[in-house]
Amino acid sequence: MNEGxxxxxxxxxxxxxxxxxxxxxxxxxxxxxxxxMQDTSMALTPAEQAQAVQRIRLSADRTLRLVQGLTTSYRLxxxxxxxxxxxxxxxxxxxxxxxxxxxxTPLAQAQYQQLQLRxxxxxxxxxxxxxxxxxxxxxxxxxxxxxxxxxxxVAVSLRSKAEMVRLCVQDNGPGFSPSDLNHLAQTxxxxxxxxxxxxGSSGLGLYIASVMASAMGGRLGVGRTSKPGxxxxxxxxxxxxxxxx
Amino acid sequence: xxxxVLVEDDLWLGELYAAVIxxxxxxxxxxxxxQDALDEIxxxxxxxxxxxxxxxxxxxxxxLHELASHPDLNSIPVVICSNAVPPEDTVQMLQQYGVVxxxxxxxxxxxxxxxAIKGAVSASISD
Numbered sequence: 001m002n003e004g005x006x007x008x009x010x011x012x013x014x015x016x017x018x019x020x021x022x023x024x025x026x027x028x029x030x031x032x033x034x035x036x037m038q039d040t041s042m043a044l045t046p047a048e049q050a051q052a053v054q055r056i057r058l059s060a061d062r063t064l065r066l067v068q069g070l071t072t073s074y075r076l077x078x079x080x081x082x083x084x085x086x087x088x089x090x091x092x093x094x095x096x097x098x099x100x101x102x103x104x105t106p107l108a109q110a111q112y113q114q115l116q117l118r119x120x121x122x123x124x125x126x127x128x129x130x131x132x133x134x135x136x137x138x139x140x141x142x143x144x145x146x147x148x149x150x151x152x153x154v155a156v157s158l159r160s161k162a163e164m165v166r167l168c169v170q171d172n173g174p175g176f177s178p179s180d181l182n183h184l185a186q187t188x189x190x191x192x193x194x195x196x197x198x199x200g201s202s203g204l205g206l207y208i209a210s211v212m213a214s215a216m217g218g219r220l221g222v223g224r225t226s227k228p229g230x231x232x233x234x235x236x237x238x239x240x241x242x243x244x245x
Numbered sequence: 246x247x248x249x250v251l252v253e254d255d256l257w258l259g260e261l262y263a264a265v266i267x268x269x270x271x272x273x274x275x276x277x278x279x280q281d282a283l284d285e286i287x288x289x290x291x292x293x294x295x296x297x298x299x300x301x302x303x304x305x306x307x308x309l310h311e312l313a314s315h316p317d318l319n320s321i322p323v324v325i326c327s328n329a330v331p332p333e334d335t336v337q338m339l340q341q342y343g344v345v346x347x348x349x350x351x352x353x354x355x356x357x358x359x360x361a362i363k364g365a366v367s368a369s370i371s372d
Contacts, residue, residue, distance in 0.1 A: 024328050024351060025255060025328065028258070028328060028350045029257055029258050031354070032258065032355050033261060035354040035355060035356070036261060036265065036354075042265065043268070110257075111256055111257075198301055
């Protein structure tokens with residue numbers, strides 16, 4: 001077996017372990033909520049039952065998104081016949097953020113958090129694939145919601161540069177030491193890795209987002225913040241096409 | 246009424262366990278991190294501590310070390326409830342920290358956790 005094959009197998013095992021770790025928590029929650037609903041001695045009120053059903057649904061949706069993202073990122077990263085083509089087109093990034101935020105708001109609210117969109121007056125277009133962009137935005141916001149404390153805000157913002165458009169997602173969860181931040185910045189996208197100080201995180205969502213961004217000529221990154229929390233961003237190629245809509 | 250401090254940083258799981266404990270007639274205080282849990286334990290000296298091991302910031306072992314260094318707190322029984330159940334030799338070592346039960350979240354239900362808590366409360370009262 002050559003070195004490349006060994007490395008690839010090792011990487012796949014790494015992602016598999018990360019996936020198993022990442023899926024354990026929501027599946028445990030779903031199982032425990034269902035067991036409690038089945039237990040008649042618990043005598044859940046209608047409001048408690050409704051809340052349990054909503055949390056089962058939100059956790060299942062979150063888990064399905066992760067599995068779908070993992071499948072897509074595997075195909076994008078592989079060079080075998082499973083690889084699939086995808087179309088790049090001008091995408092209105094602000095509109096994509098608004099649509100994803102609308103879909104993920106029930107999850108944020110159920111965790112007693114708020115989403116704040118700072119998208120600016122102009123809507124930058126990026127050269128991207130609509131499904132992949134939405135998946136990246138989902139992963140970044142979902143990652144932030146996991147670590148953001150209750151009663152606080154996850155902020156989504158856009159910044160246009162000459163060649164790229166940067167989408168930033170900031171949370172108020174545990175921050176990173178300078179050395180951890182440097183390590184993270186250098187290794188993001190190479191493999192899923194647990195985020196130090198952020199328990200329960202396998203880094204799988206960030207890895208998936210990174211693979212998707214790279215496939216479109218973009219790049220995932222992590223920035224320094226002046227306050228506690230994390231600032232993950234993705235740079236996507238700025239489209240030269242103009243929209244006055 | 247027996248007092249339980251529940252240390253769990255998964256908000257929804259924490260709220261679920263807290264509801265189950267409360268419905269069983271016990272008083273429960275849910276804390277999402279070690280520092281808040283230590284403050285609560287220091288102020289109210291609960292009958293039982295339920296502890297997740299994988300927590301943001303300092304992990305569960307940090308809390309066990311802290312409790313062990315306080316003579317007035319080191320006799321509080323601890324029930325570990327975690328996705329990352331330690332290996333058997335580590336579990337033996339954890340007994341020295343007052344751990345009376347280890348519940349594996351992935352293979353148990355809230356009812357199992359409640360049973361372990363009730364067992365710990367009984368042991369605490371009989372002491």
